[in-house]
Amino acid sequence: MPPAADQIEATIAEQLPSLRPAQRHGLARWVYGAILARRAGERAVVAALAALGRWQSLRQYLRAWRSDGADQAAPCRTPVDVTACFAPLLRWVVRWWQGTELALAVDATAHGDRVVALVVSVLYRGHALPVAWAILPANRAGAWIPPFLDLLDRLGPAVPAGWTVLVLADRGLWSPRLWRGIRGHGWHPVLRLRQGTLFRPVGGRRPRADRLVPGPGHAWVGRGPACRDRAARRRGTLIVRWGEGHAAPWVCLTDLAPTRVGPCWDGLRIWVELGFRALKGVGWRWAHTRRTDPDRVARHWLVLAVATRWALAVGTRADDAAAAGVAPGRLRAPRPAPDPIPRRVSVFRQGLAWLHWQIRARRLWHRRWLAPEPWPQPPPGLVLHRHHPPRRATSP
Numbered sequence: 001m002p003p004a005a006d007q008i009e010a011t012i013a014e015q016l017p018s019l020r021p022a023q024r025h026g027l028a029r030w031v032y033g034a035i036l037a038r039r040a041g042e043r044a045v046v047a048a049l050a051a052l053g054r055w056q057s058l059r060q061y062l063r064a065w066r067s068d069g070a071d072q073a074a075p076c077r078t079p080v081d082v083t084a085c086f087a088p089l090l091r092w093v094v095r096w097w098q099g100t101e102l103a104l105a106v107d108a109t110a111h112g113d114r115v116v117a118l119v120v121s122v123l124y125r126g127h128a129l130p131v132a133w134a135i136l137p138a139n140r141a142g143a144w145i146p147p148f149l150d151l152l153d154r155l156g157p158a159v160p161a162g163w164t165v166l167v168l169a170d171r172g173l174w175s176p177r178l179w180r181g182i183r184g185h186g187w188h189p190v191l192r193l194r195q196g197t198l199f200r201p202v203g204g205r206r207p208r209a210d211r212l213v214p215g216p217g218h219a220w221v222g223r224g225p226a227c228r229d230r231a232a233r234r235r236g237t238l239i240v241r242w243g244e245g246h247a248a249p250w251v252c253l254t255d256l257a258p259t260r261v262g263p264c265w266d267g268l269r270i271w272v273e274l275g276f277r278a279l280k281g282v283g284w285r286w287a288h289t290r291r292t293d294p295d296r297v298a299r300h301w302l303v304l305a306v307a308t309r310w311a312l313a314v315g316t317r318a319d320d321a322a323a324a325g326v327a328p329g330r331l332r333a334p335r336p337a338p339d340p341i342p343r344r345v346s347v348f349r350q351g352l353a354w355l356h357w358q359i360r361a362r363r364l365w366h367r368r369w370l371a372p373e374p375w376p377q378p379p380p381g382l383v384l385h386r387h388h389p390p391r392r393a394t395s396p
Contacts, residue, residue, distance in 0.1 A: 004359045005032040007366075012306065015092040018084040026065030027080075030303040033062075035310065035355050040284035040303055066299050082298045083154060086132040089305060090158035093122055093129065096313060098334050098371040102159065103166045103265075104131075104187075105272040106148050106173060109280070113138050114292045117301065120151045121275055123168070123268050125319070125347045125373055128275025129312060130305045131155060135294040144173065149181040156185045166190050166254075168269040179234055183255060190239075190266060193251045199226045199238050203389040209251045213242045213385070219263040219378065222387025226253050239263055244381070263384055264376040278348050279304055283311075308348070313368035314358075315351025319343075320371065328354065334369045340376065 009028035016024065033045035046059045065080070103123040110116040116138045121128035132151040136142065152167070159165055165187040169178065174191050182189040193209065200206035201224045212220040219241040227233035237258050242249035252266040280287035284304050291297050320335050321328040358364050378384060 002032075002359075003362055004364050005029065007364050008032055008310070015095075016085050016088050018081065018088065023065070023080050026061065027302065027306065030062060030065065031307045031310065032359070034284060034303060034307045035352070036359055038283075038352060038356060039288075040286065040300070040307065041288055044285075066296050080299050080302070082302055085302060086151065086154045087158040089309075090122070090131045090155050092309065093131065093370060094158060094160065096368060096370040098369055100160075100162065101164045101166075101372070101375070103168065103268050103372075103375070104155075105168045105269055106152075106178075107170060107269075107272045107276075108144065108173075109276045110138055111280075111287060111289070111297075115294055115297050117297070118144055118147050118151070119272075119276075120148070120155060121272050123271045124312060124370060125316070126271055126274055126343070127278065127312060127346065127348050128272040129308055130275070130279070130301065133298065133301050133305075135298040135301070137294060145175045145177050148173070148178060152181055152185065159185070159187075164188070166265065166268070168192075168266065168272075170269065176234060188254055188256050190252055190254045190261075190269075192266065192269070193226060193253055195248055195251055197226050197251060200224045201238075201387045201389070204387070209238060209240055210249050212238075212240045213249055216242050216244050216246060217381055218242055218383045218385065220385045220387065221258045221261065221263055223258060223389075224387075237261055239266060241266065241382075244379075258386055262375055263378055263382070267376050274346075275308075278308070278346075283308070283348060283352065310368075311348050311351035311355055313351065313370055314354050314365060315347035315349070316369060316371055317365060317367070318350045318354050319347050329365075332367055334371045340373045 005028055008031055009024055012024045012028055019027065029049065030045060033049045034040040037044040037048035042062060045062065049058055105121050105123055105128060108116055108118050116136050118134040118136065119130050120132040121130050132155055134147040134151060167182045167187050168190045169192065171192040171194055174193060179189050179191065195210040197209045198206050199209045201222045221237065221239055223237050225233055225235045226238055234253060236253045236255050239252045239261060240249050241263050250266055254261055284307065286304060291300065317331055318328045321331040324331065324335055
């Protein structure tokens with residue numbers, strides 16, 4: 001194996017200790033080949049690794065890693081347990097993380113009518129880094145909330161005590177069970193609601209949530225109970241934000257106090273869509289796969305998760321170096337967290353380009369980190385209304 005592949009394998013051995021030597025060796029080959037090919041399809045990876053051995057034997061080796069233990073040409077009793085890697089994957093992020101604030105997103109993405117992936121991702125610099133997932137057959141009846149709760153339970157031990165963790169979800173995943181499950185870990189849900197949700201501010205009437213703002217350019221924050229029906233009633237802090245150019249406001253509910261929550265934090269959730277686009281299209285081309293077996297797809301997602309982690313860390317160093325006006329090779333330590341800036345090239349694409357160059361040069365950077373940007377602040381023109389409950393009259 002080339003030195004760059006050996007370095008990838010050494011890092012995998014350190015960060016994913018549950019994998020056996022043969023398993024991490026196979027994972028390192030997959031990740032190395034995906035970075036070299038700039039896509040994670042089997043044919044592309046085999047073509048990129050063709051110089052390492054015979055094409056047919058290499059293809060069989062990569063297929064065997066992806067298959068279950070009993071389905072391999074030489075059956076074994078120790079298949080790759082993907083679920084055992086979820087907490088170590090998040091600890092890997094924590095070790096590289098510069099800060100104590102973490103934003104997670106729970107969302108689903110489908111591959112046509114074949115499979116659907118339920119994913120928990122770390123939101124980072126306009127991207128999303130998958131840390132846990134459940135692969136299910138598509139177009140089959142079944143609840144999604146229990147698998148999401150199981151993924152969050154597996155990730156819970158990996159987050160250090162005292163960290164502030166947001167968990168964001170779109171309105172299709174609103175559930176009192178998800179709300180309670182997130183809070184059970186000491187984390188803070190930021191769940192999007194339907195516009196017609198009824199909300200009663202403390203000391204006020206119960207209008208529709210979307211009628212709390214007069215129009216675009218306004219936001220409203222206040223506490224009270226929100227409900228679509230009696231069973232789904234939940235007390236918390238409501239955020240209603242109507243951005244300029246949007247047809248309707250966004251409505252979110254969180255358990256944070258009104259003074260602690262940012263009216264634009266719900267915008268972080270859109271990063272998960274950009275992360276899925278990188279996984280399925282412009283990055284690893286998962287949308288081109290023909291795999292339909294959920295277990296094999298879940299193992300392949302481990303390749304995507306590790307390769308994405310590497311690309312984002314390298315892209316962070318390149319992005320920070322560009323902001324500091326120095327060459328990336330001369331930036332040896334993280335800088336203070338930068339303010340969010342518009343980028344022509346995403347951090348992910350920068351990292352993938354630099355990784356490809358480093359592999360060609362047979363050397364990888366040894367210093368890598370993940371430095372999140374501050375969570376979004378209100379734009380200058382946004383008019384923010386914070387609801388203050390009326391004071392009760394006191395008797396003389």
